[in-house]
Amino acid sequence: MELSKNIAIALSYIIIIISLVPLIRHDYWIFRVCEYPRLQKLFINVVLLLFLVFFFGIETTPDKVISFLLFLNTGYLIYQVFPFTSFGPKQLHRTKKNEPKKQIGLFIGNVFQYNRNAAEYLKCIKSKDPDVVMLVETDQWWASQLETLKEKYPHQLLAPSENTYGMLLYSKFELQEEKVKFLVQDDIPSVHMKIKLPSGDLISFHGLHPTPPVPQENPRSTERDKEILLIGKEAKKTKGPVIVAGDLNDVAWSYTTELFSKISGLLDPRKGRGFFNTFHAKYHFLRFPLDHVFCSNDFTLVHIERMPNCGSDHFPMFIKLQYSPEEAVRQEEPEADQEDKETASKKINKAT
Structure with missing residues (x-):
């Protein structure tokens, strides 16, 4: 019994430390990865608190101290996740007046390069009939398997790659000023363009997939943060509607993503609606919102949905937005x- 209690207390201190580690603004992966499992930390924290209080009781001063710390940590974690629950305020309003010619349906997904279930992906795309499809981790094999999309999507910007950072974009709508850029690293592309809606309005679109801060790929978040914030600054100075989308390899509530939102002035459609966890598709307890769509405040939301798994380690996302410039003031x-x-300037100017 005493051993079980000591283990629970030790785990309690570990979960508290892991909850506070992200407050250290260091680029090294161990500090940044600890930002990801916020819901998981909250769940474990509550279980430990209930276990200590109701199973062992609060008898000694150390018992009171750890129980109080767990209680405070519960409140801290709830505060962090609250904006992404249905109880939080909605950052992007729902569309009131339906105007199809001003709408854009966007399907984004990380296919997992070594996934060979292209047929399932095509079926999933067909089910939503999006206007724009952007897929990442797409190599030449994926480009060949998705050739049929060109019949319905006559406009494309294709940058397949064998390094798990390929990008393929297909559009029903006309593309203008389309470019593939390598903003931070020579082998990590991003796509940039203007998309012409049927109404004639032009949307500035940026699609990206920066490297994650993990030991086997990149031990620091420097490159990821730099690319995200560069796009944020570009979005801020752009006149007219803007959409930024992709697998950012960062969670919706992280320090970097929040900084990006402030620097860019873009809104997160998930706030007040749910987490829409897209990774990891195969492990229910280890899921985080890594695939994102941000938009300027002259859009409203028609629909948002996490799509079924198509054999990848990511779920695809579908979102339909309407260009509603009159809503910008609200x-x-x-x-x-x-x-x-x-x-942001320090992070952008930091050596990589």
Whole structure:
């Protein structure tokens, strides 16, 4: 009994430390990866608190201390996840007046390069009939398997690659000024263009897939953070509607993603609606929201949905937005203060 209690107390201190580690603004992977499992930390924290209180009781001063710390940590973690629950305020309003010619349906997905279930992906895409499809981790094999999309999507920007960072974009709508850029690393592409809606309105679109901060790929988040924030600054200075989408290899609530939102002024459609965890598709307890769509405040939301698994380690996402410029005055744009701007500049200018 005493051994079980000691183990529970030790685990309690570990979960508290892991919860606080992300407050250290260091690029090394161990600090950044600890940002990912926020829901998991909350669940484990609550279980440990209930276990200690109701199974062992609060008798000694150390018992009271660890129980109080777990209680505080529960509140801290709830505060962090609250904006992404249905109880939080919605950052992007729902569309009130349906205007199909001003709408864009976007399907994004990380296919997992070594996944060979292309037929399932094509079936999933067909089920939503999106206007734009962007897929990442696409090599030449995937490009060949998706050739049939060209019949329905006459406009493409294709950058397949064998290094798990290939990108393929297919569009029903006309593309203008389309470019493949290598913003931070010579082998990590991003796609940039203007998409012309049937209404004639032009949307600036940025699609990206930066490297994750994990030991086997990149021990630091420097390159990832730099690419995300570069796009944020570009979005901020763009006149007109903007959409940024892709597998950012970062969670929706992380320090970097929040900084990106402030620097770019873009809204997160998930806030007030749910987590929409897209990774890992095969392990229910280890799921995080890594695939994102952000938009300027002159859009409204028609529909958002996490799609079924298609053999990848990521679930695809489908979102339909409507260009509603009249809503811009009613949707508050995130703003960066001077400290945020200085932090973003330091990260962008940091040697990689």
